[in-house]
Amino acid sequence: MRFDPVTSEKSLLALLAAIVMLAPFAIDAYLPVLGIIARDLAASEALVQYTIGSFLLGLAFGPLLAGPLSDAIGRRPVLIFGLLGFAFFSLACALVINAETFVVFRFFQALMGSASLLAGRALMADVYSGDELSQKQSIIMVAAVIAPMIAPLLGGWVSSGLGWRYIFWGLVLGGLIAATVSMLRLPETLLVERRNPMAISQIIGGYLxxxxxxxxxxxxxxxxxxxxxxxxxxxxxxxxxxxxxxxxxxxxxxxxxxxxxxxxxxxxxxxxxxxxxxxxxxxxxxxxxxxxxxxxxxxxxxxxxxxxxxxxxxxxxxxxxxxxxxxxxxxxxxxxxxxxxxxxxxxxxxxxxxxxxxxxxxxxxxxxxxxxxxxxxxxxxxxxxxxxxxxxxxxxxx
CATH class of the missing domain: 1.20.1250.20 (MFS general substrate transporter like domains)
Structure with missing residues (x-):
């Protein structure tokens, strides 16, 4: 599937905006109920707060491999795999039974989510450049700032009505929907002749x-x-x-x-x-x-x-x-x-x-x-x- 700028632009921007919203929801939706989670898992609040740090750590390290991988095999497979991985580890968080594994699963949830975020940004840079790229990114970033406004409210509402674990069930659903739509609608934007081999020397050379x-x-x-x-x-x-x-x-x-x-x-x-x-x-x-x-x-x-x-x-x-x-x-x-x-x-x-x-x-x-x-x-x-x-x-x- 190739990118058609006439028929695909609106659906592409809408999909990328939805993907960008997943990370803020994963960070902010459960913040109001950290104390409840700590009591439910019989852990200290300090230990549960480490789930925030482990998530940020995953966001920092995930792109280092996902970036060169998307340059080697294309944006589409990395983005879809990242969304499926995000959904899987969101499910793991929903079923977690102790705080220590919760911290670990949050790291991998962010690791996979960062792959989809990165592939989406690289995909936009394949299609647009210069001032046009900046304008399109401004549209996407509106979604990124809306999510933190509503995520704590939705998280608190879901937790009070159904329990905190359903916050992560919601993230599972969001990841699966985004992955399904990506499979059906997302174009591949990186031409085969512009791809780079996935080798350690190539990765190091790229960063250098x-x-x-x-x-x-x-x-x-x-x-x-x-x-x-x-x-x-x-x-x-x-x-x-x-x-x-x-x-x-x-x-x-x-x-x-x-x-x-x-x-x-x-x-x-x-x-x-x-x-x-x-x-x-x-x-x-x-x-x-x-x-x-x-x-x-x-x-x-x-x-x-x-x-x-x-x-x-x-x-x-x-x-x-x-x-x-x-x-x-x-x-x-x-x-x-x-x-x-x-x-x-x-x-x-x-x-x-x-x-x-x-x-x-x-x-x-x-x-x-x-x-x-x-x-x-x-x-x-x-x-x-x-x-x-x-x-x-x-x-x-x-």
């Missing part, structure tokens, strides 16, 4: 080739700092806003929802701005704005502008980080005619690895929670903005 491209690496560094800033926000704000500032859990949930809504609007805006001035110029100005937000947030944490600067700058920064990551990924993909799967793998692994590092830094910092958040997020945000601008300047000068 990316590492030797300074423009691609600078875009990747921007993606890494962007991801670090995002995970600092996710890890630190519950403690800062609720424990330090006394915000209610309900108010924090609404604030998080507003941030996700703004991220969706930012992706819509990115679609139209890129159409007018191109993704490189758009990314340059987005980098400038995120630097300003980082400075304002740090000033708020230092007591100069007050906590409203922290709230406002944080709300504006999150949407900017989404579109910076989107446009930076387009910049990476545009550097390569072949090995787009490997390039996408490098980007995904860098993103989640830097996120884990950022969360670890937050946990080890010994200062006050307010200064911890302000200083670390300031550093990551400024570095994300600066490296994005440097990448654009280098790219335009080539």
């Amino acid at each position: 080739g990316i590492a030797q491209n300074p423009v691609a690496m600078m875009y990747l560094v921007a993606i890494s700092f962007m991801s670090g800033a995002f995970f600092v926000y996710v890890a630190a704000t519950p403690f800062l806003y609720i424990e330090t500032y006394g915000m209610s859990v309900q108010a924090y949930a609404w604030l998080f929802t507003v941030g996700a809504f703004l991220a969706g609007l930012a992706n819509f805006a990115n679609f139209f701005v890129v159409k007018q001035i191109g993704y490189r110029s758009t990314l340059f100005w987005q980098g400038m704005l995120v630097i300003v937000c980082g400075i304002a947030l740090f000033c708020g944490a230092s007591g100069l502008f007050g906590r409203w600067a922290i709230f406002g700058a944080g709300l504006l920064m999150m949407p900017l980080l989404h579109v910076i990551g989107n446009n930076s990924l387009t910049g990476v993909m545009d550097q390569f005619d072949a090995r787009k799967g490997t390039a996408s793998a490098f980007a995904m692994s860098s993103r989640f690895a830097s996120g884990m590092i950022a969360v670890a830094i937050v946990g080890q910092y010994n200062g006050s929670v307010e200064m911890q958040y302000g200083l670390i997020l300031f550093v990551f945000a400024v570095l994300a903005g600066v490296t994005a601008q440097v990448a654009v300047c280098w790219d335009k000068s080539r």
Whole structure:
């Protein structure tokens, strides 16, 4: 099955949007019931929380093999196999009897899910490039920001009515439906003559080739700092806003929802701005704005502008980080005619690895929670903005 841009585009984007939503649902849907899961499995909450870390670890390591594999055998089989594997390990999570195996199954659930995510991104890069790729990714990312808004609500509703295990039964169903539709509708976009042998030397050579491209690496560094800033926000704000500032859990949930809504609007805006001035110029100005937000947030944490600067700058920064990551990924993909799967793998692994590092830094910092958040997020945000601008300047000068 080959890609027909006239008849296949809408169904392709809809399918990829659905696949992108699976990972946020797998992360966020069960968060409200972690305590219930811990009691049901007779385990500590700390042990059950390791299922979040193991899932992120799977998202970081999975692409490293899936990327070169998709460059060797095509996008379609990797994506379908990943969805089937995601469904299988979701089933294993639904039937788990102790927390230790739950942690292990969550790792493999993410490992398989990351293969489908990566193949989907590489597939888009086969079909689109440049500004058009950035615009299509903006459409897909709207789904990625909608999922975290509704996943905790659906997860809590399913758990209260049927039990927490049915959250994972729902993921089984979602994975199987996506795999079935992919088998019936998904085209293969990687021509046979553009494929690379699946050999250790070829895999290493592919990653070395990316590492030797300074423009691609600078875009990747921007993606890494962007991801670090995002995970600092996710890890630190519950403690800062609720424990330090006394915000209610309900108010924090609404604030998080507003941030996700703004991220969706930012992706819509990115679609139209890129159409007018191109993704490189758009990314340059987005980098400038995120630097300003980082400075304002740090000033708020230092007591100069007050906590409203922290709230406002944080709300504006999150949407900017989404579109910076989107446009930076387009910049990476545009550097390569072949090995787009490997390039996408490098980007995904860098993103989640830097996120884990950022969360670890937050946990080890010994200062006050307010200064911890302000200083670390300031550093990551400024570095994300600066490296994005440097990448654009280098790219335009080539």
